[in-house]
Amino acid sequence: MVELSGKRALVTGASRGIGAAIALALADKGADVAITYERSADRAAEVVRAIEAKGRQALAIQADSADPAAIKRSVDDAAAALGGLDILVNNAAIALYAAIADISVEAIDALLAVNVRAPLLAAQAAIPHLSAGGRIVTIGSAGAERIVGDTGTVYYMTKSALHSFTRGLARELGPRDITVNLVQPGSTDTDMNPANGEFSEFQRSLSPLGRFGTPQDVAAAVAFLATPAARHITGAILTVDGGQTT
Numbered sequence: 001m002v003e004l005s006g007k008r009a010l011v012t013g014a015s016r017g018i019g020a021a022i023a024l025a026l027a028d029k030g031a032d033v034a035i036t037y038e039r040s041a042d043r044a045a046e047v048v049r050a051i052e053a054k055g056r057q058a059l060a061i062q063a064d065s066a067d068p069a070a071i072k073r074s075v076d077d078a079a080a081a082l083g084g085l086d087i088l089v090n091n092a093a094i095a096l097y098a099a100i101a102d103i104s105v106e107a108i109d110a111l112l113a114v115n116v117r118a119p120l121l122a123a124q125a126a127i128p129h130l131s132a133g134g135r136i137v138t139i140g141s142a143g144a145e146r147i148v149g150d151t152g153t154v155y156y157m158t159k160s161a162l163h164s165f166t167r168g169l170a171r172e173l174g175p176r177d178i179t180v181n182l183v184q185p186g187s188t189d190t191d192m193n194p195a196n197g198e199f200s201e202f203q204r205s206l207s208p209l210g211r212f213g214t215p216q217d218v219a220a221a222v223a224f225l226a227t228p229a230a231r232h233i234t235g236a237i238l239t240v241d242g243g244q245t246t
Contacts, residue, residue: 002030003227008082010075012036012065012122013092015044017190018139021215022089023047024054025223031087032057034078038064038092057082065092065118066110075125085129087226090119090138095192097151108154115158116165123169123180132177135226136169138162139218142186142241148206159184163237170235179234181225186241188213207242 004026014023014035023033024047033051037044037060044060051058059081063074079085094114096107119138126136143152144159162182170180187203189195195212204210221240224230239245 003229004087004223005030007031007086007226008034008079008084009087009089009226010034010036010078010085010122010126011089011091012063012074012118013038014089015040015047015060017192018185018188018215018218019089019091020047021219022091022139022222023058024050025216025219026087026089026226027051027054027056027058029223029227030056031226032082034059034061034074034082036061036063036065036074036092038062066113068117068121071118071121072125075122075129079126079129085126086131086133087135088122088126088130088137089222089226090122090136092118093139095155097155099151100153103154111154111158115155116161119162120165127173127178130173130176130178133228133231134173134176134178135230136173136178136180137222137225138166138180138182139222140182140184140237142184142239142245144184145239145245166237167235174234179225179230181230181233181235182237183218183221183225184237184239184241185218186213186239186244188215188218190215203244206244208246209242211242213240213242 015037063070141159143156166182
């Protein structure tokens with residue numbers, strides 16, 4: 001199915017893991033896709049080649065999501081290279097863990113800059129490029145619904161902020177027929193949280209399905225929200241966590 005044929009997408013932080021899977025899923029549905037990366041130029045180039053192998057246009061843009069100027073530049077560069085922009089996926093994020101009693105101001109600022117400010121600024125930069133039928137999808141975390149452990153509070157706080165961001169922006173852009181939604185992965189098998197990692201058995205125990213998700217599980221939800229079939233879904237929070245938050 002090529003429900004996204006002719007659409008132009010930007011996926012931030014997509015050189016690997018969930019972001020790369022999202023970029024490929026959008027390309028599978030017919031979209032041309034730009035991705036951003038911070039340091040992993042070789043892996044970003046691999047994603048570009050994989051998208052191009054599907055017959056789609058692709059490019060990788062180096063951008064630090066902690067840098068407001070880089071965020072705006074990456075959105076504008078993607079729109080210029082692809083001839084417009086229809087879909088923005090805010091995927092780039094960082095995870096830093098420490099108890100509130102111990103976390104540094106530098107860590108707090110870094111989490112807020114990348115996980116909260118960056119999606120807002122990317123959306124702000126994308127809005128002038130989006131027309132009716134446009135899509136903004138942000139990647140949050142199921143931890144915003146259920147905090148497990150005592151060192152993730154600040155990280156999950158930044159992901160909780162995406163709830164009000166999504167709902168408010170959906171209200172703002174609804175009159176222009178642009179939808180805004182949030183996808184919240186649970187435990188997902190990535191380089192940052194491998195399914196055979198130190199705490200993987202505990203994480204599996206939280207899920208009724210008893211398993212980690214894959215990046216493709218998350219990507220499938222994002223790709224659906226980008227299609228015309230999801231035209232009446234906005235301001236929604238879709239949790240893809242194998243039931244961890246039930």
